[in-house]
Amino acid sequence: MPRLLLLAIIAAAALAAPFYFYSVTLMTIMCFVVFACSFNLLLGYTGLLCFGHAMFFGGAAYVTGYLLKTTSLSTELAVLAGGAAAGVLGALIGFLTMKRQGIQFAMITLAFSQFIYFVFLQAPFTGGEDGMQAIPRNALFGVVDITSNLTFYYVVLAITALCVFVYYRVVHSPYGEVLKAVRDNQPRVESLGLDPEKIKLVAFIISAAMAGIAGGMKATVYQFATLTDASWPISGEVILMTLLGGLGTLTGPVFGAAIIILLNDYLAGFGEWALVSQGVIFLVVIVFFRRGFVGELAAFKRYLARRSARHGTAAAPGAKTAEARG
Template sequence: MRVPVLFALVAVALLLVAPLYFYSVTLMTILCFVVFACSFNLLLGYSGLLCFGQAMFFGGAAYITGHILKTTPLSLELAILCGAAFSGLLGLAIGFLAIRRQGIQFAMITLAFSQFVYFIFLQSSFTGGEDGMQAIPRNALFGLFDVSDNTAYYYVVLAVTLLCVFVYYRIVHSPYGEVLKAVRDNQPRVESLGFNPERIKLLAFVLSATMAGVAGGMKATVYQFATLTDASWPISAEVILMTLLGGLGTLTGPIFGAGIIILLNDYLAGFGEWALISQGVILLVVIVFFRRGFVGELSAFSSYLRSRRASVADAKSASPARAH
């Protein structure tokens, strides 16, 4: 059995028993933001598109999921899927307008759209405005299974998260993922080969928005409320920090980044503004000293050790030859 597969099985086994030792709501929050960070990493790490408005998909899906659960008897999973579909359609509309630009222009366009969506949510009656959407029910899963208990719902969130991470893994390792990375590295050459870079990036933008919508829908059902904070700029900044801290363009980087930031926020919750200050310090340290992120630095260090071992082995094998 290969080491990555064994590592994945051990990680899943630990996650299955985690609610026995840790607070289930904190664990579910980490899982929601793992999906959210994976969605952003797909966009920036593999597409080269810096989106400053990822929170509009996260918060939009939270509101849509909550509104459906409050006003209809629709089952829980269908409500989350409706929220994800809304985010995907919103991503399609915004991506169609923004994808023609690159770099800081693309980033600022997405920020402008995010602020516009935030203002709509602020003024809309169904969102509750500044008070937020409260008392979101957890309808039965598939219309059959009661998930009102947090421990029971943890396993639902875990299953959805594992599915999303698997889809993320398959996208990155598919032929489309290879073309996506080629567009990121050298767009003119990809265009000369007959591909349409704008269409490829638009699809990535829609996939990223949809995955962010899944995360937002799950988060709304975990806490059973949705607020303007979910669609605000600080959430977009937080997911950027998670991705950079974990490792940009890596598969497991968003997982580690989300876990570190959520646990840090939970620990510093009683210190008020110090939580934000600590995030700024972490971001500064990562940018200056650890630009490859947590996973990136570990990968670079392991590659260095492998190269050193290979050099020592080559030297030993060459010594007998010189002796002869």
């Protein structure tokens, strides 16, 4: 029951949020929440470090943008089409790379994403250095007008909620159990008669498609798609979000994405110092808070539970949460 109550509170807060905060910032956070969830599915639950996830994010942004600009396809279908295109690209690249592991896999995916980046730079339909401008927000389902940021916020919220649910479902599915087994001990899974490469490929495709949906959303939020979305710093940023939030934790990507986007936003005025502070935060997390924001919080809760069990006194968990923050 308390979990349901918590969900209700989160839902209420999400619905009320655009009246208190700048809706574009909130929508950016949600795009990156979906992107970070997709990445955590790979790194946290499959054990694959993909160093080129931006190719799915940026690639789908162009596909969604192109469809909206050249056809009358409704916005939600265009975003979905971006996700599907990223999924197809993921299937292709996954098929070619799945035999590799560890650093080799990271380097090969980086190479592929750089290749895709330069294709986008040269291809005429992307607008090259200028990017793809003035992407319209076609009517939702072909009827509902969503041009205002406030209305569009709820569309993005709905898609995000759906994606987070899908991510939750995959992690807590029969397949998710096998996936975690592959992450823990791949040769053993193979000795049990399962095909770990195929299992990882499925995760890679789901992850790529989800990253694509995130990219498609971002293209419709900002109404433009640029090369930056497909560049390697975006791949790095999503790694940072996932690690900061807590690797292999369910809600970690949500917090990681929110923290990084808000920091970028608040520190934007300091120019290069935003990057410097990001680097410092990253170092602190890697050195002192290996489990990330959510992971440390969970560990702290377990510690409190153990202590109160030992002393028979209930500690106050609410007041201490700030300490676990990176």
